[in-house]
Amino acid sequence: MNRNSLINKIRIKSTFDRKTAEWVFDTVFEVIKKSILKKKILQIDEFGIFEVEHRDMKTVADPGKRAEILLPPKDKLRFKPSGEFIKMLKD
Amino acid sequence: MKRDKLIKKVASQLNLNEIEVADFIASVFDTMAAVLSKGRNINIPEFGKFIVREKTADGVACRYVTFSPSKKFAEEINCNFSHLTPVLVSSLDLKGLKEIRITESDGVADDADFVSFVFEDTETGIQFEAPVKEEETPVSHDNIVPIADEIPEDETADAPYLVPMFRSPAPVPPPEEKPLKVIEPPKVIEPVLPAEEISVYDLPETLKQDETLPETVFPESKLSEEITAVVSRKSAPVFEETEPDTEEIISAGEKEEEPADEVKEKDKAEIIEERIITEKEIILKDIEEYIKSKEETKETRHSGEEKEKDDEINYFTRANVFGEHDAENNFAVEDIKNSDIKPQNVFESEDAAEIDSLPQTEQQPEVELEQNVFSDLEDFFNSENGSQEKTEEPGTDIIGDKPVSTTVENLAEADTDTKVQSNGKKQILLKDHDDDLDLKEEILLLLMSREKAIHDLDKYGPEISPEEIQGIVPEEKAKDDEVETPEEKESGTVTGDAGISGDIVFEEEKESIYDELNKRIAELEELSAKKEEIEEDLRKSHISPEMTIFEKLVDERTVSVPDKQAPVFPEIIIHDPGDKYEDKAPKSLSDALEDVNLDGVIEHLEKTPSVIEEKSYDDVFKPADIPFVPISNQEHVIKKQRKLLRFLLYFFFVVIFSMMSFFLYKSILTPNRKTPVDTLGVKINDSVAGKINLIDTELSKSSLTLNEFEVEKEGDIIYKQRDDGYIIQIAKFDKYSDALKYVSGLDNRNIHAEIERVDLPLNVTEYRIIIGTFETLQQAKSFFKTSGIMLNFIKVLTPFKTAMPF
Numbered sequence: 066m067n068r069n070s071l072i073n074k075i076r077i078k079s080t081f082d083r084k085t086a087e088w089v090f091d092t093v094f095e096v097i098k099k100s101i102l103k104k105k106i107l108q109i110d111e112f113g114i115f116e117v118e119h120r121d122m123k124t125v126a127d128p129g130k131r132a133e134i135l136l137p138p139k140d141k142l143r144f145k146p147s148g149e150f151i152k153m154l155k156d
Numbered sequence: 157m158k159r160d161k162l163i164k165k166v167a168s169q170l171n172l173n174e175i176e177v178a179d180f181i182a183s184v185f186d187t188m189a190a191v192l193s194k195g196r197n198i199n200i201p202e203f204g205k206f207i208v209r210e211k212t213a214d215g216v217a218c219r220y221v222t223f224s225p226s227k228k229f230a231e232e233i234n235c236n237f238s239h240l241t242p243v244l245v246s247s248l249d250l251k252g253l254k255e256i257r258i259t260e261s262d263g264v265a266d267d268a269d270f271v272s273f274v275f276e277d278t279e280t281g282i283q284f285e286a287p288v289k290e291e292e293t294p295v296s297h298d299n300i301v302p303i304a305d306e307i308p309e310d311e312t313a314d315a316p317y318l319v320p321m322f323r324s325p326a327p328v329p330p331p332e333e334k335p336l337k338v339i340e341p342p343k344v345i346e347p348v349l350p351a352e353e354i355s356v357y358d359l360p361e362t363l364k365q366d367e368t369l370p371e372t373v374f375p376e377s378k379l380s381e382e383i384t385a386v387v388s389r390k391s392a393p394v395f396e397e398t399e400p401d402t403e404e405i406i407s408a409g410e411k412e413e414e415p416a417d418e419v420k421e422k423d424k425a426e427i428i429e430e431r432i433i434t435e436k437e438i439i440l441k442d443i444e445e446y447i448k449s450k451e452e453t454k455e456t457r458h459s460g461e462e463k464e465k466d467d468e469i470n471y472f473t474r475a476n477v478f479g480e481h482d483a484e485n486n487f488a489v490e491d492i493k494n495s496d497i498k499p500q501n502v503f504e505s506e507d508a509a510e511i512d513s514l515p516q517t518e519q520q521p522e523v524e525l526e527q528n529v530f531s532d533l534e535d536f537f538n539s540e541n542g543s544q545e546k547t548e549e550p551g552t553d554i555i556g557d558k559p560v561s562t563t564v565e566n567l568a569e570a571d572t573d574t575k576v577q578s579n580g581k582k583q584i585l586l587k588d589h590d591d592d593l594d595l596k597e598e599i600l601l602l603l604m605s606r607e608k609a610i611h612d613l614d615k616y617g618p619e620i621s622p623e624e625i626q627g628i629v630p631e632e633k634a635k636d637d638e639v640e641t642p643e644e645k646e647s648g649t650v651t652g653d654a655g656i657s658g659d660i661v662f663e664e665e666k667e668s669i670y671d672e673l674n675k676r677i678a679e680l681e682e683l684s685a686k687k688e689e690i691e692e693d694l695r696k697s698h699i700s701p702e703m704t705i706f707e708k709l710v711d712e713r714t715v716s717v718p719d720k721q722a723p724v725f726p727e728i729i730i731h732d733p734g735d736k737y738e739d740k741a742p743k744s745l746s747d748a749l750e751d752v753n754l755d756g757v758i759e760h761l762e763k764t765p766s767v768i769e770e771k772s773y774d775d776v777f778k779p780a781d782i783p784f785v786p787i788s789n790q791e792h793v794i795k796k797q798r799k800l801l802r803f804l805l806y807f808f809f810v811v812i813f814s815m816m817s818f819f820l821y822k823s824i825l826t827p828n829r830k831t832p833v834d835t836l837g838v839k840i841n842d843s844v845a846g847k848i849n850l851i852d853t854e855l856s857k858s859s860l861t862l863n864e865f866e867v868e869k870e871g872d873i874i875y876k877q878r879d880d881g882y883i884i885q886i887a888k889f890d891k892y893s894d895a896l897k898y899v900s901g902l903d904n905r906n907i908h909a910e911i912e913r914v915d916l917p918l919n920v921t922e923y924r925i926i927i928g929t930f931e932t933l934q935q936a937k938s939f940f941k942t943s944g945i946m947l948n949f950i951k952v953l954t955p956f957k958t959a960m961p962f
């Protein structure tokens with residue numbers, strides 16, 4: 066589903082017009098992004114948790130290239146759905 | 157950060173009510189959850205993708221959501237380490253490595269998460285290593301160190317195999333070394349068969365002791381010994397052997413060296429046959445010797461004492477053969493038993509005169525003994541060998557009571573070969589008999605002579621006269637007569653009558669031979685005919701199409717060839733007609749034949765072709781009648797025609813379809829353009845008179861003023877004149893909303909326009925878009941020229957259905 070179709074769906078329920086809805090929608094996700102970048106974690110009730118994970122560097126043997134590679138450390142965003150959301154998915 | 161903080165931040169940023177924002181955010185995540193729970197993915201630009209995946213856990217299918225941030229967002233998150241790149245630590249020689257471990261799981265990993273590659277040190281043996289479950293220790297890159305450095309170079313160089321090892325391979329225990337045992341194959345004991353060597357008897361101890369005996373034995377005692385030996389041979393299952401040099405008689409009662417159980421049944425039969433043959437020969441030889449000795453005994457007779465000694469010796473030898481009791485019973489001379497003569501005295505005297513003086517009473521037992529011996533021998537031959545063996549033996553004929561042997565000596569020399577072994581045993585080596593060969597040779601000679609006779613008959617043909625045969629035969633007969641005649645000449649019985657009778661007999665034999673030969677020739681002819689029939693049948697059964705053609709050609713040729721045995725016609729002699737028949741003389745040969753009335757001859761001559769026409773395959777099947785048209789060309793032409801027809805059909809259908817679509821477009825989809833623009837709002841329809849009245853009434857009701865009229869028209873643009881000036885009608889719509897949308901678009905471009913509603917008859921309303929009032933028409937036109945492009949652009953954007961038709 067695209068952003069526009071999602072906004073259209075949301076606009077039915079809300080009192081905002083489309084432009085306002087779009088504006089608010091974009092603002093929400095910008096705030097989410099900033100908070101994730103800043104605090105590394107964001108918890109949304111009944112939806113899930115966005116969390117940044119750190120991975121240490123490690124050496125890996127690549128049989129294809131016949132070489133041993135040292136991978137650098139990495140921060141990776143991970144989404145963990147909440148229990149209610151998982152229930153919804155299961156249902 | 158939680159939701160409430162998020163709401164506050166958003167509301168503060170946008171200066172919106174927090175409640176509305178909270179509702180909106182709640183609705184955002186609720187809808188997202190609903191959409192994802194339906195299994196649809198969500199893509200939010202510059203944030204990321206929520207992807208729904210399916211997996212089976214414990215046999216139950218379930219869905220889970222993964223989030224992958226956008227590239228830009230991921231880079232922003234990983235901004236601290238984004239400048240770092242993977243580094244090649246060391247080039248990896250997989251052959252040199254003993255073990256490589258690659259993990260696929262994130263974070264803390266167990267050994268179970270590794271895929272191990274184990275390498276083998278040696279070429280032949282493959283070693284498996286199961287991953288050992290270590291204690292729960294975090295695995296880091298420091299723990300995984302290549303072991304290549306630990307392995308010596310020599311070993312790593314010889315590790316060619318890469319053995320993938322999966323997570324739970326069962327460790328294979330090494331095979332236990334078992335001591336090898338050499339199992340020798342069982343020895344096959346071959347039975348030793350006495351093929352030609354037959355061990356007979358051990359020499360008796362008595363004879364071994366008596367090796368010092370002189371070679372010459374007293375004849376009377378020798379006779380008795382021979383007789384006893386012959387009788388013992390008959391009764392004993394195995395024959396005795398006699399040495400030709402010493403002529404000693406081996407006493408019976410000896411034991412066989414080898415038991416008969418070890419010999420096979422086949423060999424037994426052969427051995428028995430050989431024994432019988434050898435026994436016969438020995439017996440015959442003994443008989444011959446006996447006859448000779450008997451003749452000698454008639455001349456030279458021993459004295460009474462010496463005879464008694466001989467009888468005593470005979471008794472002892474006989475006692476050895478039959479036992480003492482049998483000797484007493486069988487031996488005829490009872491008195492000899494009680495005599496005191498020792499064996500040493502046997503060789504002292506040998507006078508013929510004394511032998512003649514023997515009493516008859518003492519000679520009678522010898523005669524009786526001889527008769528008994530011959531009768532026993534005869535019975536023995538009849539019982540053991542049968543009548544066939546008697547006939548097969550070439551040189552033996554039993555005449556009366558005495559068997560007469562003609563080639564006994566030769567047979568004895570040829571067929572027997574003696575051999576003395578070192579342990580005192582004697583063996584006889586038998587040779588093959590030539591009796592069967594002789595018979596075969598005789599049979600072959602007979603057959604050859606018969607075949608020769610047949611050949612001669614064929615040579616001379618069936619019409620050979622008996623006189624010619626007589627000319628051949630008498631020469632042979634004359635030779636025979638020459639052989640037979642001497643006695644006859646001596647006796648003087650040969651006469652001319654005898655020769656005539658011989659000729660008659662010869663002719664009779666000849667006729668009988670001819671009859672037989674003719675019969676045989678007839679049989680052969682029948683057989684050859686049958687053979688030809690069978691061959692023909694076989695040929696027909698395996699007939700092929702080429703063969704049929706060939707046979708047909710052959711038949712044609714054979715039919716065309718005239719028969720060798722053409723009908724013989726009388727010769728036609730054309731005489732010189734002379735003056736008498738000058739007028740009637742035939743002009744040609746055909747005329748002459750007609751005169752003779754030999755129509756058959758003419759027909760025959762006409763029918764017989766002069767030259768044999770050789771027919772070929774084409775002549776037989778007449779391919780010239782069929783016009784030669786190459787098949788490929790025909791097919792090509794047909795294909796072309798079909799293609800053309802297909803193309804025409806397609807073209808026809810396409811034309812029809814295009815025409816239909818054009819008419820449909822013209823008649824249904826597109827409105828009628830020819831209708832003039834009804835500026836007054838009244839449609840011209842003269843055909844309907846009733847409607848005109850209605851229009852008039854409507855016009856009277858309508859508020860439309862008639863102080864407006866059309867001045868000029870440029871396409872869809874109509875310039876109209878009013879009382880106050882000139883206006884431009886740029887469009888008209890059926891719906892007010894469309895007209896309003898159009899006007900708002902013009903307003904955004906700073907073009908002021910108005911919507912004019914016009915109620916037309918038949919409940920038709922129009923919403924016309926009007927621009928301005930201009931003082932002059934030129935001003936209106938110039939305005940339109942300046943803003944005409946924009947107007948047209950807006951017109952294009954308007955919906956088709958609502959737009960003004962043009």
